[in-house]
Amino acid sequence: MSAATVQPRAAWWPPELRGLPWVTWRQHRVALAGIVALLGGLGVLLLVNGLAMHSDYTKLGLNSCGNVIGPACQEPFTVFHRRYGTWVSYLPRIMEFIPALIGVFLGAPLVARELESGTFRFAWTQGRSRVQWIVTKLALLATLVTILALAFSFLFSWWYQPWLAIAGRMQPGDAYEVTGLVFTARTLFGFMLGALLGTLIRRTVPAMAATAAAWLAVVWPSVIYLRPLIEKPITARAGPKSDIPTSWQVDTWFENAAGHRLSQSQVFNLFTPSSNGAEPIDFGARLAKLHYTDWVSYQPASRFWHFQTIEASTYVVVALLLAVGTVLWLRRRAV
Amino acid sequence: MNAIETRNLGKRYGRTWALRDCSLAIPAGRVVALVGPNGAGKTTLLHMAVGLTAPSTGTISVLDGTLPGSNDALSRVGFVAQDTPLYPQLTVADTLRLVRNLSSRWDEDNARARLAALDIDLRHRVGKLSGGQHAQVALAVALARHPELLVLDEPAARLDPLARHDFMAALMAAVAEDGISVLFSSHVISELEKVCDYLVVLARGKVQVVGDVEELLDTHQMWTGPSATADAVTTTTPVVSARPGDRQTSLLVRTNAVPPPGWRTEDTHLEELVLSYLRAPDASALPGPTANSAAAVAS
Numbered sequence: 046m047s048a049a050t051v052q053p054r055a056a057w058w059p060p061e062l063r064g065l066p067w068v069t070w071r072q073h074r075v076a077l078a079g080i081v082a083l084l085g086g087l088g089v090l091l092l093v094n095g096l097a098m099h100s101d102y103t104k105l106g107l108n109s110c111g112n113v114i115g116p117a118c119q120e121p122f123t124v125f126h127r128r129y130g131t132w133v134s135y136l137p138r139i140m141e142f143i144p145a146l147i148g149v150f151l152g153a154p155l156v157a158r159e160l161e162s163g164t165f166r167f168a169w170t171q172g173r174s175r176v177q178w179i180v181t182k183l184a185l186l187a188t189l190v191t192i193l194a195l196a197f198s199f200l201f202s203w204w205y206q207p208w209l210a211i212a213g214r215m216q217p218g219d220a221y222e223v224t225g226l227v228f229t230a231r232t233l234f235g236f237m238l239g240a241l242l243g244t245l246i247r248r249t250v251p252a253m254a255a256t257a258a259a260w261l262a263v264v265w266p267s268v269i270y271l272r273p274l275i276e277k278p279i280t281a282r283a284g285p286k287s288d289i290p291t292s293w294q295v296d297t298w299f300e301n302a303a304g305h306r307l308s309q310s311q312v313f314n315l316f317t318p319s320s321n322g323a324e325p326i327d328f329g330a331r332l333a334k335l336h337y338t339d340w341v342s343y344q345p346a347s348r349f350w351h352f353q354t355i356e357a358s359t360y361v362v363v364a365l366l367l368a369v370g371t372v373l374w375l376r377r378r379a380v
Numbered sequence: 381m382n383a384i385e386t387r388n389l390g391k392r393y394g395r396t397w398a399l400r401d402c403s404l405a406i407p408a409g410r411v412v413a414l415v416g417p418n419g420a421g422k423t424t425l426l427h428m429a430v431g432l433t434a435p436s437t438g439t440i441s442v443l444d445g446t447l448p449g450s451n452d453a454l455s456r457v458g459f460v461a462q463d464t465p466l467y468p469q470l471t472v473a474d475t476l477r478l479v480r481n482l483s484s485r486w487d488e489d490n491a492r493a494r495l496a497a498l499d500i501d502l503r504h505r506v507g508k509l510s511g512g513q514h515a516q517v518a519l520a521v522a523l524a525r526h527p528e529l530l531v532l533d534e535p536a537a538r539l540d541p542l543a544r545h546d547f548m549a550a551l552m553a554a555v556a557e558d559g560i561s562v563l564f565s566s567h568v569i570s571e572l573e574k575v576c577d578y579l580v581v582l583a584r585g586k587v588q589v590v591g592d593v594e595e596l597l598d599t600h601q602m603w604t605g606p607s608a609t610a611d612a613v614t615t616t617t618p619v620v621s622a623r624p625g626d627r628q629t630s631l632l633v634r635t636n637a638v639p640p641p642g643w644r645t646e647d648t649h650l651e652e653l654v655l656s657y658l659r660a661p662d663a664s665a666l667p668g669p670t671a672n673s674a675a676a677v678a679s
Contacts, residue, residue, distance in 0.1 A: 064482075071470075163463065163465040164465045164467055166427075166459070166461035166462075166465055170454065171454070171482035173483075174431075174449065
């Protein structure tokens, strides 16, 4: 109200935050800085490694030898895979858990810390209602983590580009989880999940543990059981079909001439060496002789965005429901 | 105008009633002490008055019909919670900034002047302050919002006697300056007489005594006389509590009457009165349906 303390005229940058946005920034800047440091550190890693990887891809001639996994490219591909294969198989499997971390360190303490330390009695009696307080915090922080996650996801997609034609991005548990929209949607989900669990559990550390556990308990089964339901896999004869290597192979099996699946023991026999053991198996000839056929069911890479959109929008809807739950609980609840 | 008005107010946690059937009309402009043993429902009542807790039954309003917890009420009611919670990692300056950004009324000069008078460095982290300074910051922050009603939940309970004295002095000075209504709960009954002019005693979740302090003192006396006739006195006069002895018995009575022959009367004081009521949770002194003043005298 009064302005006796002479304040220097505010510069146009940075814009001065006021009201609840300033409160949100002041109270969560450490957690936000931690998230930025984590994503930034990994981002620098992706950038440095990606620049080298992209340049090696060109230098080795993988962009000009035709089909990358074809015989013409075999030699440079082996070198490329030796150099970067480990990165590409481990980085996505680590990075896919970043959304859980954001839920644990930003979402869970949001309300739990206030309830645990008793500061809610201070924060919610100064002039802004607790509904305004929680809505502002959820909205601002959700926006920030969405932007951060989206940026990180974009960077990862750029880094992963050389592998699109090699391994694709449909395989669950790999690049699929960090590219596209699912990574960002899961971050939002993790944040809102943490906020609600913190509100219900009222203790910071248990809420953080519960958030990690609940995030895994939702994400893991959804990948295994729900994702396959989005679209029926394509069933086709196995073989050098162009879209199979970059797809998600759901199942492979053999059928006999009558169209019945071979039992496990039959498949086992199929792979048993011939009686003298010395001569190599001509597998194709053996199949043909027995009138067996080999089959594969798969989700082709062309379905990537369809899968991503459905899965991501589901996470966003669930995240919104969790947010509404948090607000309603705080509004109604006698603390 | 009433600072706080409740009607059949009750709050239940699970199966236990923290407060029940609480009907109060506390006039504005008073310094009201809320007294009662642990678990009597003091904090519950205060939390309902500032909108942190919703009633299970009944209604409560502050400052003439404003709903606690509404933005209007939040901007006009100040609250200093038990143990004066503040964010320990914030500096005092950032704490002021926090409240400035949370409140619709804020007097920065007022807050700074108060803290300067107490020699509290704005650059210190709140978590590093002494208990007394911590409480003073909480009070300064509450007062700089210029509330019309200030609610304090055992604000000085954890302070040493000197810090408590300073805290209450700061509070009383502000009351004298701004004429705000104050409702505070307290365990320290020995100091009540100096600070409050209105009393509410809660026991077992119910209101036991309500009234203007002077009126309460005017209508209560301490009678001392022979134990042999004590029973006879008890049947004719409302006795709050008795301290029987072999020969002499002391009775706190609620009457203006002249004591019976053989008995002498003394004025009582607030501490004694409160203690007597706390010792006898079944006794009560509640205002009648019409005027507060008639309450204690009647019946």
